[in-house]
Amino acid sequence: MVQALSQQGYRVTGPRRALVRLIADRKVRFTAADLEEDVASATPAVGRATVFRTLELLLSLGLVERVHTEGERRDAYVVAEGLHHHHLVCSQCGVVTEVMGCMVDDLVSSLAQAADFQVEGHWMEIVGLCSRCREAGSLE
Amino acid sequence: MVQALSQQGYRVTGPRRALVRLIADRKVRFTAADLEEDVASATPAVGRATVFRTLELLLSLGLVERVHTEGERRDAYVVAEGLHHHHLVCSQCGVVTEVMGCMVDDLVSSLAQAADFQVEGHWMEIVGLCSRCREAGSLE
DNA sequence: TTTACTGCAAACATTTTGCAGATGT
DNA sequence: ACATCTGCAAAATGTTTGCAGTAAA
Numbered sequence: 001m002v003q004a005l006s007q008q009g010y011r012v013t014g015p016r017r018a019l020v021r022l023i024a025d026r027k028v029r030f031t032a033a034d035l036e037e038d039v040a041s042a043t044p045a046v047g048r049a050t051v052f053r054t055l056e057l058l059l060s061l062g063l064v065e066r067v068h069t070e071g072e073r074r075d076a077y078v079v080a081e082g083l084h085h086h087h088l089v090c091s092q093c094g095v096v097t098e099v100m101g102c103m104v105d106d107l108v109s110s111l112a113q114a115a116d117f118q119v120e121g122h123w124m125e126i127v128g129l130c131s132r133c134r135e136a137g138s139l140e
Numbered sequence: 141m142v143q144a145l146s147q148q149g150y151r152v153t154g155p156r157r158a159l160v161r162l163i164a165d166r167k168v169r170f171t172a173a174d175l176e177e178d179v180a181s182a183t184p185a186v187g188r189a190t191v192f193r194t195l196e197l198l199l200s201l202g203l204v205e206r207v208h209t210e211g212e213r214r215d216a217y218v219v220a221e222g223l224h225h226h227h228l229v230c231s232q233c234g235v236v237t238e239v240m241g242c243m244v245d246d247l248v249s250s251l252a253q254a255a256d257f258q259v260e261g262h263w264m265e266i267v268g269l270c271s272r273c274r275e276a277g278s279l280e
Numbered sequence: 281t282t283t284a285c286t287g288c289a290a291a292c293a294t295t296t297t298g299c300a301g302a303t304g305t
Numbered sequence: 306a307c308a309t310c311t312g313c314a315a316a317a318t319g320t321t322t323g324c325a326g327t328a329a330a
Contacts, residue, residue, distance in 0.1 A: 068208040068263075086251075088251070088252065088255055088257050090257075091260055097255050097257070099251050099254075099255065103247055103250075103251070104247065104251075107243055107244065107247050108266055110243075111226075111228070111239050111243070111244075111266065112228065112266060112268065114239075115228055115237050115239065115270075116270075116271040117228050117230075117237070117266070117268050117269070117270055117271065118268045118269040118271075118274050119266055119267075119268040120231055120267050120268040120269065121266075121267045121268070122264065122265065122266040122267065123208075123263075123264065123265045123266075123267075124262065124263065124264040124265075125262065125263045125264075126248055126251065126252060126257070126259055126261075126262040126263075127259075127260050127261045127262065127263075128252065128257050128258045128259040128260040128261070129257070129258040129260065130255075130256075130257055131256040131257065131258075134258050
């Protein structure tokens with residue numbers, strides 16, 4: 001990620017390094033506030049604005065993605081793993097599993113065809129319990 | 141809609157009537173701000189707070205739905221047409237077409253099964269050009 | 281040495297809330 | 306009558322921006 005920054009001509013600064021380190025191997029979605037909190041205990045002097053600006057930068061480079069959550073006010077992000085895909089989001093632990101969308105793409109085009117619609121893009125998200133949380137739940 | 145309100149024991153007031161009238165046959169997504177603006181020219185004295193409170197009420201009754209839009213800061217809504225379904229949203233005119241989700245449901249369950257995931261819900265939205273906008277575009 | 285980047289604080293935009301008064305039922 | 310609903314204005318959230326100083330390159 002850091003490499004990607006410098007390759008694109010952006011400066012590799014302390015705050016960016018710190019944030020990227022915190023983001024890089026997150027497997028769960030996170031918000032700007034999450035990062036702000038985490039960076040505060042790791043590298044005290046990184047400001048709110050920088051968190052937002054860095055996220056926007058990473059977003060524009062395609063290194064992270066913004067994801068929606070029904071009923072959630074603030075934006076959430078996930079590390080972008082590859083090309084087009086979809087998310088399975090655990091409602092308990094927040095883990096995001098990615099699913100390549102070959103079948104989804106087919107479905108999308110057939111639905112669109114039926115409605116005489118020219119597809120520009122699509123978005124799909126499945127919410128539920130991941131296997132770990134389901135098992136943990138059934139033990140109680 | 142008005143009927144649904146009174147049946148559920150909510151009062152049918154002037155502001156609610158005015159808002160429902162503005163919402164009822166919208167075929168495009170709208171935001172709280174849109175409504176606020178429209179209601180201002182129709183029935184001057186309806187406040188911001190009432191717009192939000194009424195939307196929340198209609199939402200809780202399942203009469204409208206909240207929809208996301210990538211990169212959109214404020215919440216948007218559409219009139220809820222039936223049970224579970226998905227949206228085709230025109231990026232040009234904003235018209236929302238609903239698609240019943242039988243095939244989507246199947247797909248969702250097979251994806252989830254592969255990932256050992258217990259589905260609680262899913263969300264899908266397709267963005268593109270509706271047939272009308274596509275035709276209009278090709279005439280230019 | 282240059283100019284992109286940063287922190288801070290103030291500005292913004294949207295949504296929520298407290299409250300006294302208006303209004304359906 | 307009485308509780309629900311309303312407008313207003315203030316508060317709460319979440320994000321963006323202006324600016325003077327800092328630090329990559």
